[in-house]
Amino acid sequence: MINVDDLCAGYGGKDIIGDITFAAGKGAFIGIIGPNGSGKTTLLKAISRVLDISSGVVTLEGRTLTDFGQKELARTVGVVPQETAMNFSYTVGDIVMMGRFPHKERFAKDDPDDYRIVREAMEVTNVAHLADRPVTDISGGERQRVIIARALAQQPKVILLDEATAHLDINHQVEILSIVRDLGESVTKIGVFHDLNLASEFCDRIVLMSEGRIRAIGTPAEVLTMGHLRDEYGITAMIQTNPITGRPLVTPLSEGVPPALRGARIHLISGGGTGAGLMYMLSAAGCILTTGVLSPMDSDYTAAKQLGIPCITVPAFAPITPAVCDALGSYLDESDVIILTAMPVGEGNLPNIRAITSARRSRLVLYVPPEEGFTDCTPAGDNSFLAAIRSAGCSVVSSRSSLYSEIERLVLVREHL
Amino acid sequence: MSETSRTRTVSIVTILVAALVCAFFFALSLGPTTVPFAAFIPDDMVGMMLTLFSGGDIAGFFPDQTSYLIIYSIRLPRVIAAILVGAGLAAAGTAMQGLFRNSMADPYIIGTSSGGAFGAAFTIVFMGGLFLPIFAFIGAIGSTFLVYAIATCNGRAPVETLLLTGVAISMFFSSILSFLMYSAGNSLHQIIFWLMGGFWNVSWDDVWLALLIPVGGIILFILARDLNILSLGEEDALHLGVNVEQFKRILLFVASALTAVAVSIAGSIGFIGLITPHVMRLVVGPDHRILFPTAMLAGGLFLLGADTIVRSFLGEMPVGVITSFVGAPFFIMLLRRRMRA
Numbered sequence: 212m213i214n215v216d217d218l219c220a221g222y223g224g225k226d227i228i229g230d231i232t233f234a235a236g237k238g239a240f241i242g243i244i245g246p247n248g249s250g251k252t253t254l255l256k257a258i259s260r261v262l263d264i265s266s267g268v269v270t271l272e273g274r275t276l277t278d279f280g281q282k283e284l285a286r287t288v289g290v291v292p293q294e295t296a297m298n299f300s301y302t303v304g305d306i307v308m309m310g311r312f313p314h315k316e317r318f319a320k321d322d323p324d325d326y327r328i329v330r331e332a333m334e335v336t337n338v339a340h341l342a343d344r345p346v347t348d349i350s351g352g353e354r355q356r357v358i359i360a361r362a363l364a365q366q367p368k369v370i371l372l373d374e375a376t377a378h379l380d381i382n383h384q385v386e387i388l389s390i391v392r393d394l395g396e397s398v399t400k401i402g403v404f405h406d407l408n409l410a411s412e413f414c415d416r417i418v419l420m421s422e423g424r425i426r427a428i429g430t431p432a433e434v435l436t437m438g439h440l441r442d443e444y445g446i447t448a449m450i451q452t453n454p455i456t457g458r459p460l461v462t463p464l465s466e467g468v469p470p471a472l473r474g475a476r477i478h479l480i481s482g483g484g485t486g487a488g489l490m491y492m493l494s495a496a497g498c499i500l501t502t503g504v505l506s507p508m509d510s511d512y513t514a515a516k517q518l519g520i521p522c523i524t525v526p527a528f529a530p531i532t533p534a535v536c537d538a539l540g541s542y543l544d545e546s547d548v549i550i551l552t553a554m555p556v557g558e559g560n561l562p563n564i565r566a567i568t569s570a571r572r573s574r575l576v577l578y579v580p581p582e583e584g585f586t587d588c589t590p591a592g593d594n595s596f597l598a599a600i601r602s603a604g605c606s607v608v609s610s611r612s613s614l615y616s617e618i619e620r621l622v623l624v625r626e627h628l
Numbered sequence: 629m630s631e632t633s634r635t636r637t638v639s640i641v642t643i644l645v646a647a648l649v650c651a652f653f654f655a656l657s658l659g660p661t662t663v664p665f666a667a668f669i670p671d672d673m674v675g676m677m678l679t680l681f682s683g684g685d686i687a688g689f690f691p692d693q694t695s696y697l698i699i700y701s702i703r704l705p706r707v708i709a710a711i712l713v714g715a716g717l718a719a720a721g722t723a724m725q726g727l728f729r730n731s732m733a734d735p736y737i738i739g740t741s742s743g744g745a746f747g748a749a750f751t752i753v754f755m756g757g758l759f760l761p762i763f764a765f766i767g768a769i770g771s772t773f774l775v776y777a778i779a780t781c782n783g784r785a786p787v788e789t790l791l792l793t794g795v796a797i798s799m800f801f802s803s804i805l806s807f808l809m810y811s812a813g814n815s816l817h818q819i820i821f822w823l824m825g826g827f828w829n830v831s832w833d834d835v836w837l838a839l840l841i842p843v844g845g846i847i848l849f850i851l852a853r854d855l856n857i858l859s860l861g862e863e864d865a866l867h868l869g870v871n872v873e874q875f876k877r878i879l880l881f882v883a884s885a886l887t888a889v890a891v892s893i894a895g896s897i898g899f900i901g902l903i904t905p906h907v908m909r910l911v912v913g914p915d916h917r918i919l920f921p922t923a924m925l926a927g928g929l930f931l932l933g934a935d936t937i938v939r940s941f942l943g944e945m946p947v948g949v950i951t952s953f954v955g956a957p958f959f960i961m962l963l964r965r966r967m968r969a
């Protein structure tokens with residue numbers, strides 16, 4: 212449908228974007244994301260021909276963009292800008308009727324077909340009841356739906372959205388993007404997004420831009436990865452999966468991680484959800500993690516699974532067999548650092564702790580956040596299992612920042628051995 | 629457009645046309661000497677029409693020769709010129725307001741009037757006022773071209789740049805005008821009179837020139853749908869299929885030609901081109917397909933009324949004085965209302 216091939220464009224003879232190559236199939240919804248100044252809007256302006264292309268080609272249904280007459284282009288491509296200034300009080304119906312302009316000859320009057328198309332466009336975007344209201348009197352969300360109706364009245368094959376919902380409340384954002392997504396196979400949609408989760412939920416494919424270049428392109432799951440977000444946005448983000456739609460869900464983390472942790476091999480012994488947070492943070496920091504033994508019912512297991520962390524598992528309530536213990540032992544031996552979190556300990560997972568033999572205790576860090584502690588569910592019930600490892604003088608940390616410095620120290624020690 | 633607003637538009641146009649026709653006859657009748665309506669009626673209407681169209685002298689068809697002379701030679705050209713100039717300024721103002729997306733814009737916003745004033749002052753000072761309308765016209769249209777040429781970069785003339793360039797060029801011509809006035813000597817009062825704007829020297833020659841105004845009005849009316857879309861903003865207009873740069877060139881040319889014609893006939897009469905479009909937009913809405921004809925009718929009516937008043941009751945005071953006198957407070961009222969909104 213639309214092919215962008217090696218496109219370069221910019222302002223005043225200076226290229227802002229370059230080497231842009233991608234294609235959007237008929238009916239697809241493509242999201243363009245990237246930090247401010249990455250050239251997202253410039254790309255959209257080049258595709259909508261507001262901006263002249265300095266090199267490269269954009270083709271629509273096999274025809275070069277520059278071959279289109281202005282009206283013909285408007286019959287093919289509709290644009291929904293971030294905001295349309297309304298200085299004059301045209302009625303909503305007038306504004307949507309303007310979408311018919313590219314279909315009209317100079318002296319042609321608006322005919323019944325135009326009125327029907329305009330009415331249908333207003334019904335799709337749910338603004339038909341506003342038809343006689345001045346567009347200056349309606350809310351921002353309603354106005355944006357009017358602009359979408361106007362774009363629909365153009366009967367375009369491609370709709371471009373330039374952060375079309377960026378200044379709206381979340382309910383209107385979802386409403387408007389749903390309308391756009393549900394336009395179906397006849398309309399190809401390309402949208403610039405600020406909000407990564409909206410892009411993830413609504414787009415079939417995502418183009419990640421930075422500094423005027425495409426850095427990644429693919430399905431939301433392929434593009435919205437911790438690594439991409441760290442490299443292009445410079446943020447630490449937690450990527451989960453929306454359990455309803457299966458799309459990636461991005462949560463930026465306000466807490467940073469020291470870059471020195473990158474490449475550190477860590478085995479994490481946790482359970483009952485005490486390790487999930489650490490898994491996200493340490494993955495974001497670029498550590499090579501292993502974890503276990505966990506049962507699939509544990510929320511730590513879910514986190515490990517989402518992050519793709521190798522995890523030794525046993526079925527729920529099943530004992531840890533000697534074979535599993537051997538597997539754990541080899542993970543422990545391969546790691547620079549072993550982290551044990553303050554988890555509930557019972558007969559079932561006690562072998563986890565027993566596996567931390569004296570030879571391995573020098574690499575052990577106990578992570579006990581303030582006001583939390585080990586819960587002893589063994590018949591002894593007196594935390595005696597801790598005594599052995601504690602007596603060896605392993606380090607105990609209560610905050611993530613001290614954990615990070617402890618990891619750094621242990622990695623250094625190990626490198627010097 | 630819905631059925632009710634169509635009815636409304638038709639009735640507003642009807643009222644404006646009727647008012648203009650009435651004002652037309654009253655204006656012919658009123659003046660230092662009041663001419664009774666009876667003197668307007670020829671003895672033989674059909675015969676007069678035939679003579680008129682065959683180019684003959686129709687004076688004999690009228691009952692009173694003095695009244696005929698006053699009306700035909702003095703008042704009729706003046707009344708027609710006032711209507712057309714008012715209509716022209718209103719049309720140009722409407723076009724500028726749509727183009728600049730600003731209801732505070734007027735026909736002079738890109739330097740047309742100061743260019744015209746410069747042209748007029750030039751011939752008054754150096755050539756004893758010879759070819760004054762021509763010089764005013766050249767000055768007015770020349771300054772517009774100058775503004776457009778300066779504001780254009782890579783084939784594009786963004787409206788913001790046009791506006792700022794217009795202000796700068798206006799200032800520039802005003803300073804030259806000030807210098808000309810400073811060195812004008814005896815002809816200073818002539819320049820000042822011209823600047824205030826008025827119709828006291830209007831003859832049939834000016835009317836022929838003024839007939840360009842309806843032509844320009846019709847062109848603007850044809851472009852009304854494009855202007856509707858351009859008034860949403862240049863990028864939106866591009867997306868909706870308007871060839872923006874070409875359209876702006878045509879619109880600027882027609883609007884400044886209208887203004888230049890008006891200025892060369894009557895000097896720079898203020899506020900008509902600002903107020904009329906604004907008021908009519910409040911009455912009929914922003915659709916330029918309706919706004920252009922109604923604003924032109926209202927502009928003609930307003931200027932005819934103002935000119936008739938100064939001519940009949942205020943001893944030939946320049947009509948620009950009264951339009952500004954009414955216009956300025958109105959402008960302030962508008963401003964206050966916008967501030968409150």
